[in-house]
Amino acid sequence: MELTRSKTGMLAGISVLAVVFTVALTFATLQLPVILGAWLSKYFPDIHPIMEPERVAEFMAVARPIGYACLAVIAILIVAGIVTGKRKLSILGSFAFFLPTFGYFFASMFFLAGLGILRVLFIPFWDPSVNLMNFGDISYLPYMALVYPFWLGGVDIREALAWIAIGVGLFIFVLGTITWFYGKAQKRKTVDFWIYRYTRHPQYLGFIIWSYGVTLFAAQQPVPMGGSNPGASLPWLLTSLVIICIALTEENEMRKEDNEAYLQYMVRAPFMFRIPKFVSAVATLPTKLVLKKNRPETGKELVATFAVYATLLVLLSSLFVFLDWPPGIGWSDWPGFIPGIPGPIMNL
Amino acid sequence: MSNKRLAAILGGCIAVIVALVAVAAFPPASGEPADGEPDGNSAFHIDVLPETPQEIDGVDVYKLSIAGQHFVFLVTINDEAQESELPVTISAEAPGAEVVIHYEDILEGEVAEVVVMPAPASIGTRIEVTITGTRGTVTDEKIVSFEVAEGEDDRQEYAEMLLGRFVSWLAANHPELGITVDTEWDGTMVSPVWLVVSHYLFFSEEWELHIEWHIMILPDDWARIDLRHRLDELEPSYAFEISSVDATSEPVAIEVPETVWR
Numbered sequence: 001m002e003l004t005r006s007k008t009g010m011l012a013g014i015s016v017l018a019v020v021f022t023v024a025l026t027f028a029t030l031q032l033p034v035i036l037g038a039w040l041s042k043y044f045p046d047i048h049p050i051m052e053p054e055r056v057a058e059f060m061a062v063a064r065p066i067g068y069a070c071l072a073v074i075a076i077l078i079v080a081g082i083v084t085g086k087r088k089l090s091i092l093g094s095f096a097f098f099l100p101t102f103g104y105f106f107a108s109m110f111f112l113a114g115l116g117i118l119r120v121l122f123i124p125f126w127d128p129s130v131n132l133m134n135f136g137d138i139s140y141l142p143y144m145a146l147v148y149p150f151w152l153g154g155v156d157i158r159e160a161l162a163w164i165a166i167g168v169g170l171f172i173f174v175l176g177t178i179t180w181f182y183g184k185a186q187k188r189k190t191v192d193f194w195i196y197r198y199t200r201h202p203q204y205l206g207f208i209i210w211s212y213g214v215t216l217f218a219a220q221q222p223v224p225m226g227g228s229n230p231g232a233s234l235p236w237l238l239t240s241l242v243i244i245c246i247a248l249t250e251e252n253e254m255r256k257e258d259n260e261a262y263l264q265y266m267v268r269a270p271f272m273f274r275i276p277k278f279v280s281a282v283a284t285l286p287t288k289l290v291l292k293k294n295r296p297e298t299g300k301e302l303v304a305t306f307a308v309y310a311t312l313l314v315l316l317s318s319l320f321v322f323l324d325w326p327p328g329i330g331w332s333d334w335p336g337f338i339p340g341i342p343g344p345i346m347n348l
Numbered sequence: 349m350s351n352k353r354l355a356a357i358l359g360g361c362i363a364v365i366v367a368l369v370a371v372a373a374f375p376p377a378s379g380e381p382a383d384g385e386p387d388g389n390s391a392f393h394i395d396v397l398p399e400t401p402q403e404i405d406g407v408d409v410y411k412l413s414i415a416g417q418h419f420v421f422l423v424t425i426n427d428e429a430q431e432s433e434l435p436v437t438i439s440a441e442a443p444g445a446e447v448v449i450h451y452e453d454i455l456e457g458e459v460a461e462v463v464v465m466p467a468p469a470s471i472g473t474r475i476e477v478t479i480t481g482t483r484g485t486v487t488d489e490k491i492v493s494f495e496v497a498e499g500e501d502d503r504q505e506y507a508e509m510l511l512g513r514f515v516s517w518l519a520a521n522h523p524e525l526g527i528t529v530d531t532e533w534d535g536t537m538v539s540p541v542w543l544v545v546s547h548y549l550f551f552s553e554e555w556e557l558h559i560e561w562h563i564m565i566l567p568d569d570w571a572r573i574d575l576r577h578r579l580d581e582l583e584p585s586y587a588f589e590i591s592s593v594d595a596t597s598e599p600v601a602i603e604v605p606e607t608v609w610r
Contacts, residue, residue: 290357
């Protein structure tokens with residue numbers, strides 16, 4: 001699309017609108033959990049696990065089957081959506097699977113108190129005998145790569161990074177949504193301008209970056225009473241994989257509907273964001289090995305691709321689990337106390 | 349893709365994940381009891397804080413208390429052979445004093461509290477406290493002693509006033525601690541011989557709050573608190589300071605002391 005003067009003005013106007021929405025949604029991301037948590041704590045009050053173990057056991061006896069049932073329903077929604085091509089089911093399922101991450105924002109002694117009740121869904125992964133929540137810890141690699149050099153220089157960017165991820169994710173999401181609506185209003189079959197020139201799935205990319213920021217915040221939350229915070233890396237990892245599968249499903253449909261134009265667009269714009277060729281080659285290698293082609297095209301192939309990538313990433317994450325890394329109280333404190341800057345947890 | 353191939357891929361993935369979870373859930377048997385020794389009888393030893401008497405320049409120096417004061421010893425265990433899943437039961441005897449034990453069954457990493465309250469008849473004597481840990485047939489014992497001096501608690505009123513100021517600020521600014529203005533506290537005087545800086549301990553269900561204040565005129569009339577979470581912490585984890593009590597300064601976070609005050 002060529003930019004005339006009026007179109008430049010419109011683009012500027014839309015960008016300002018996107019910034020306003022981004023600020024509002026960033027604020028909502030961090031404030032709504034606080035308000036909701038205060039309200040929910042009336043119905044799910046805090047329980048001291050050490051002083052009132054019987055109450056905790058009583059509550060868990062009810063909550064455990066509910067957690068397993070909810071997870072089963074969500075898994076069915078996601079798989080059914082991918083296999084049948086009904087994307088909305090998968091989107092709903094994956095968002096519902098990620099939602100309990102907000103439960104970490106509510107400080108309590110009992111992990112299901114207040115807003116923590118959302119984490120009932122994570123119960124199957126949150127067993128005292130084996131904490132599966134850390135089987136997505138490979139997700140923290142980008143976080144580690146960004147935080148550590150600053151930490152060496154005595155600068156703590158942990159919280160700032162989470163904020164930035166939330167803000168950037170929402171900005172991309174909002175810009176993508178506005179562009180899509182504008183494109184549809186112009187009756188375009190393939191929206192390929194503005195932010196769509198830089199990513200074929202700005203809304204999904206925005207969601208993945210936003211949810212990464214939320215996951216970082218969740219992992220950084222101090223846990224009162226000397227407890228530990230397992231973080232929510234596994235839900236983020238699986239949700240992101242589902243979102244990528246949904247994006248692939250959409251592309252398959254677009255290629256069928258608008259084959260030539262969409263194929264040309266695929267050459268011009270990257271899937272999520274531009275990455276070096278060798279990284280792309282490594283990232284797509286499992287697909288090529290399993291499917292003997294570059295991308296999954298049917299529901300079954302998508303399920304197989306999801307399973308293979310999820311297994312590989314869980315395998316890589318298991319290094320963190322078996323090495324019991326990071327040491328101490330985990331990600332909420334990693335990489336530790338920076339002299340002169342109070343960490344999220346002091347002196348634990 | 350055929351159903352058979354899909355099933356093979358999914359089966360392989362599930363097998364890998366089940367194997368991973370199994371290894372994580374059931375780690376190699378290094379943590380199991382050795383040589384058939386029953387888990388309930390595994391060796392351990394107990395540590396008691398504070399150590400009193402302390403040897404300073406070859407002389408045993410005893411901590412001091414007054415009658416009725418709560419002298420709180422913190423007791424932890426160290427499993428020597430392996431991590432046992434059975435707790436150690438803490439008991440204590442102190443002739444001439446009343447003894448109350450909080451969290452008497454502890455695992456490694458947990459903290460029991462032995463509270464010794466000297467009787468008025470013990471003024472001028474030394475209280476010997478024998479603290480015993482028992483698990484199955486295995487026991488470990490530590491003896492600590494402190495002296496009882498004449499004196500009375502004349503600090504309670506001021507300490508409670510300061511407590512109120514810190515608590516209302518903590519309730520508003522650190523809700524994650526679970527401290528509210530309605531939290532109930534039991535106080536006890538400590539360190540009766542310290543004069544320029546006075547000390548007081550408060551205990552809620554969850555927290556031990558040590559408060560100290562500088563008996564000085566504005567602007568050097570500071571007050572500080574440090575907080576230790578009971579049962580699972582041996583040292584304070586938070587500390588705050590009001591730089592001048594009379595100037596009604598707001599509390600600010602400060603460096604956390606390395607040890608609890610006794």
